[in-house]
Amino acid sequence: MKILICGGAGYVGSHMVRYVLDNGHDVVVYDNLSTGHRGSVPQGVPLVHGDIGDAGKLARVFAEHRFDAVMHFCARSLVGESVTDPYAYYENNVGNTISLLEAMRHASVDRIVFSSTAAVFGHPVSDTIDETHPTVPINPYGQSKLMIEQVLADAAKAYGLRSVALRYFNAAGASSCGSIGEAHDPETHLIPNVLKAVLGQGKGLKVFGTDYDTRDGTCVRDYVHVSDLASAHMLAIDYMARNEGAFTFNLGNGEGFSVREVIAAAEKVTGRPVPHEFAERRAGDPATLVASSQQARDELGWQPAMARMEDILASAWNWHLQPRF
Ligand SMILES: NC(=O)c1ccc[n+]([C@@H]2O[C@H](COP(=O)([O-])OP(=O)(O)OC[C@H]3O[C@@H](n4cnc5c(N)ncnc54)[C@H](O)[C@@H]3O)[C@@H](O)[C@H]2O)c1
Numbered sequence: 001m002k003i004l005i006c007g008g009a010g011y012v013g014s015h016m017v018r019y020v021l022d023n024g025h026d027v028v029v030y031d032n033l034s035t036g037h038r039g040s041v042p043q044g045v046p047l048v049h050g051d052i053g054d055a056g057k058l059a060r061v062f063a064e065h066r067f068d069a070v071m072h073f074c075a076r077s078l079v080g081e082s083v084t085d086p087y088a089y090y091e092n093n094v095g096n097t098i099s100l101l102e103a104m105r106h107a108s109v110d111r112i113v114f115s116s117t118a119a120v121f122g123h124p125v126s127d128t129i130d131e132t133h134p135t136v137p138i139n140p141y142g143q144s145k146l147m148i149e150q151v152l153a154d155a156a157k158a159y160g161l162r163s164v165a166l167r168y169f170n171a172a173g174a175s176s177c178g179s180i181g182e183a184h185d186p187e188t189h190l191i192p193n194v195l196k197a198v199l200g201q202g203k204g205l206k207v208f209g210t211d212y213d214t215r216d217g218t219c220v221r222d223y224v225h226v227s228d229l230a231s232a233h234m235l236a237i238d239y240m241a242r243n244e245g246a247f248t249f250n251l252g253n254g255e256g257f258s259v260r261e262v263i264a265a266a267e268k269v270t271g272r273p274v275p276h277e278f279a280e281r282r283a284g285d286p287a288t289l290v291a292s293s294q295q296a297r298d299e300l301g302w303q304p305a306m307a308r309m310e311d312i313l314a315s316a317w318n319w320h321l322q323p324r325f
């Protein structure tokens with residue numbers, strides 16, 4: 001197969017590129033490098049430096065290659081920024097995604113895997129979140145992703161588009177070879193900030209909130225390894241070959257870790273203390289987000305291989321010791 005990976009220079013996308021290549025398929029990366037890195041795209045993989053909002057450039061790429069499917073990782077994805085600058089989020093995550101979908105339609109490419117998020121659910125009403133959980137996003141980021149899930153459902157009916165929206169919980173970890181990892185600037189995610197604190201990098205780790213209704217007062221999240229997210233995308237491509245329509249799956253390991261537990265596990269894995277201080281709650285953080293991924297296991301045949309927190313942290317630590325870009 002030949003797959004167009006939009007956002008393939010970013011964190012999750014660059015792990016996807018390697019996974020697709022390792023499985024013997026061809027890849028073209030399309031990325032505007034707004035948050036991605038040229039250096040994270042492997043040598044020899046075509047990288048088109050372009051924006052998915054640029055209909056002309058997209059049309060040329062679709063005319064030049066015959067793609068079997070698209071994987072779409074492009075987004076703005078900072079929850080706080082989405083609250084202060086919602087236009088930018090709706091423009092990129094909704095408007096530009098529709099431009100990509102239009103380009104696919106014109107080129108008769110009818111399969112897409114879309115990066116959705118646990119942020120579509122808002123405040124959970126059950127201990128674990130499955131696909132039947134209500135979707136009531138509490139910020140424009142989550143809302144923008146939910147809007148595209150709706151667009152994909154409508155496009156299935158109107159144009160016969162096949163799609164799988166994968167709602168990742170908290171993506172984490174790095175490639176086993178240590179060549180790529182999580183390199184956002186600014187970095188807002190917990191695990192990289194914990195490991196930077198170990199290394200004395202960054203502004204110092206702050207634990208946002210200690211008065212949540214959780215076992216130790218800090219927020220609980222379900223961390224899922226990037227390579228397991230990648231395997232789910234390949235399974236989603238297989239799934240679309242067998243099934244017509246628009247589908248959504250939740251991707252997590254079904255186990256929650258509090259911020260304090262992540263810090264403790266990082267101290268164990270690195271053998272070093274994690275300097276940190278306690279701070280006010282961060283706006284827009286639900287207390288607990290834990291997935292039920294039974295549907296992904298049953299229907300996609302998904303089996304996470306790096307589900308243990310120690311393994312996730314060890315892979316991230318390996319990269320943080322020698323970040324390449
Ligand atoms: N990281 C997580 O924990 C997480 C969790 C849930 C969902 N997601 C979603 O997964 C996807 C990937 O996340 P990530 O952490 O790898 O983000 P990232 O910022 O590292 O990667 C996004 C990539 O898309 C590119 N991009 C953005 N807008 C573009 C545009 N208009 N045209 C072309 N390229 C564009 C960026 O340059 C970057 O390379 C996003 O859609 C995000 O919302 C991430």
Ligand SMILES: O=c1ccn([C@@H]2O[C@H](COP(=O)(O)OP(=O)(O)O[C@H]3O[C@H](CO)[C@H](O)[C@H](O)[C@H]3O)[C@@H](O)[C@H]2O)c(=O)[nH]1
Nearest residue numbers: 077117118119169188189190193206207208219259282285
């Ligand atoms: O320096 C930090 C960073 C994070 N946290 C806490 O650690 C937990 C995890 O925070 P992350 O920023 O790592 O991830 P989020 O849970 O905020 O993830 C949200 O944003 C992601 C995209 O950035 C995904 O879309 C995801 O689905 C969505 O829930 C939160 O309780 C947060 O308050 C800290 O205490 N200190």
